[in-house]
Amino acid sequence: MAHMEFFVVSEDLSVDQQTNRVSLFNVLEQIAGPNFPLVLPSAAAISLWVAEAGDEGRDFQCMLRIILPNARQHDFTSNFRFGARRHRVIQRLQGFPIDEPGVLRFEVLLNGEHKASHEVDVSRIDASDLPPTAETG
Amino acid sequence: MALVELDSDEIAQIVFTVATPNGICAILRARSDIAEIRRHLFDNAGDARRAIEDYVRERLIDLKPKTYFPHEPAFCALAVVLETLPMPAAEDFLSELSALKIAEMPISSRVAALCLQRRRELLISNTLAEFKVGPIPMPDASSPKRLDRPPRIPTETTYPDIFKAAA
Numbered sequence: 001m002a003h004m005e006f007f008v009v010s011e012d013l014s015v016d017q018q019t020n021r022v023s024l025f026n027v028l029e030q031i032a033g034p035n036f037p038l039v040l041p042s043a044a045a046i047s048l049w050v051a052e053a054g055d056e057g058r059d060f061q062c063m064l065r066i067i068l069p070n071a072r073q074h075d076f077t078s079n080f081r082f083g084a085r086r087h088r089v090i091q092r093l094q095g096f097p098i099d100e101p102g103v104l105r106f107e108v109l110l111n112g113e114h115k116a117s118h119e120v121d122v123s124r125i126d127a128s129d130l131p132p133t134a135e136t137g
Numbered sequence: 138m139a140l141v142e143l144d145s146d147e148i149a150q151i152v153f154t155v156a157t158p159n160g161i162c163a164i165l166r167a168r169s170d171i172a173e174i175r176r177h178l179f180d181n182a183g184d185a186r187r188a189i190e191d192y193v194r195e196r197l198i199d200l201k202p203k204t205y206f207p208h209e210p211a212f213c214a215l216a217v218v219l220e221t222l223p224m225p226a227a228e229d230f231l232s233e234l235s236a237l238k239i240a241e242m243p244i245s246s247r248v249a250a251l252c253l254q255r256r257r258e259l260l261i262s263n264t265l266a267e268f269k270v271g272p273i274p275m276p277d278a279s280s281p282k283r284l285d286r287p288p289r290i291p292t293e294t295t296y297p298d299i300f301k302a303a304a
Contacts (some may be wrong), residue, residue, distance in 0.1 A: 018182035020223030048261070052270060062264075083262035087138045092267045 001054050002082070005048040007116040009106045013044045013090065015100040022046065022088065028120045030106065034127040040096040047089050047108050047116070051082040058082075062089040069102025070120055098122055138173045140192040143214040145170075152210035162255075165217040175218045186226035189216040189219070193230070205241060212245040220252035223260050233257065 011026035045064050059127060063077045078089055098104060106118040155161050166191035171252070178185045192215070196208040206212075207209050216234060219227035 015265075017184075018224050019179065020261060021202075064234060074270075078264055078266040080264040084257050086261040088261055088263045090265045092265075094267070094269045096270045121156065126222070131204050 002049045002051050002060065002087075002110065004108070004110070004115045005050055005086075007045070007047040007108045007118060009045045009118045009120070012042055013046055015088075015090070025069070028118070030121045031098070032123045032125045034125055036101065036124065037097045037099045038122075040098060041094070043093045043096060043106075045091045045093075045106055045108065045118070048086075049082075049087045049089065049110070051085050051087070055082055061111050062091075064091045064097070064104070065107040065109060066093075067105040067107065068098060068117055069100050069104060072099075084134065138170060138177050140174060140188060140215070140218075141177075142170055142174060143192075143211040143218070144208070148214045149210040152213050152244065158244060161248055162217060162251050165214055171214060171218055178218070178224075183222060185222075185224055189226050189230055191217075200241060202241070202289065202299045206245075209242050209245050210275060211214060216222070216245065216249040216252045219224055220256050220257055228256075252282055 008024060009028045009134055010024040011028060013022060013024045015022050024044075024046070031038070031040065047062060049060070049062075058081065060082075062078050062080060062131060064078075065073055066076075067073045076091055076093070078091055080089055100123050101124045104120040105123050106120070107114060108116050150167075151164050152161055154162060173249045178188070181188075189269045193212075196211065199208060200206050212234065216231060218231055231249050235246055235253050237249075239246075
C-alpha cells in the first residue's frame with residue numbers, strides 16, 4: 001500500500017498553478033485565546049503519498065481526524081486515486097470550534113489505518129496579555 | 138532561450154535519423170538546449186502558456202493534407218521540453234498531441250505519449266477538499282428561554298439620589 005512522505009497542518013497553504021509548488025503559511029504549533037470556545041478560522045492539512053506497486057487505479061480514502069481537547073473527534077474524508085506516483089491530499093477546514101484548552105490532535109488515516117499525527121497546544125491567556133489594538137479617532 | 142531554438146537543423150536531423158520515439162526521447166532529453174528552454178519556460182511561467190500557444194499556432198499554418206508536416210521535429214522537441222514542466226499548458230499540449238492520429242505527423246504524437254507517461258511517473262498530482270464547519274451556537278441574550286441567569290426582579294433604586302438628599 002502507498003506510504004506517506006509527510007503530514008503537516010498550517011493555517012493556510014497555496015499550490016502555484018503554474019509550477020505546482022506548495023507553500024505553507026503559519027504551521028500550527030500553538031493556539032491561544034482568552035475565551036472558549038474559540039474558533040480556528042482556517043486550517044489546511046497536507047499529506048503527500050507515494051504509490052507502490054499495485055496502487056494504480058485503486059481508490060484510497062484519506063481521513064483527517066481531529067481530536068479535540070475534550071476527546072471529541074471529527075472526521076473529514078477525501079477519496080483519491082494516484083494520477084502520478086506522488087499524490088498530495090490537501091484538506092482545508094474553515095471555522096473549526098475548539099471548546100477548551102488542552103491538546104488539539106490532527107491525525108491522518110489511509111484506508112482507516114493511522115499514519116501520522118500533528119499536535120497543537122491550545123492554551124488560555126488573559127485578555128490583558130493580548131497585544132494592544134490600534135487606537136482609532 | 139526562446140522556443141524558436143527548437144526549429145534547429147540539429148534537432149531535425151536527430152528526429153529524421155533516429156527511427157523510434159523512445160530513441161528520439163532519450164537523445165533529446167540529454168541535450169542541454171532542451172534543458173535550457175525548459176528552464177526558461179519555468180522561470181517565466183506567467184508567459185509560458187502564451188509562448189507555447191503562439192509557437193504552435195504559427196507552425197500549424199504549414200500543416201497541409203497528404204504532406205509531411207515540416208515542423209514535426211520541433212514538435213517532438215517541444216514535447217520533450219514540456220514533459221517535466223508542472224504547468225497546465227504543458228499538460229494540455231502533451232494530451233492533445235498524443236491524441237492526434239494523422240498521417241502527416243506520424244512520430245510526434247507517439248513521442249508526446251511517451252512524454253505524458255513519464256510525466257505521470259515524475260510529477261505530483263493533487264486532491265483538494267474543503268470542509269466548512271458550522272458556527273458555534275452562541276447564547277442569544279434576548280431569548281426569553283435563557284435559564285442560566287435568574288430573571289431580574291424590579292427593586293427600588295440602590296444609589297443615593299443626590300438632589301433629593303440636598304433638598
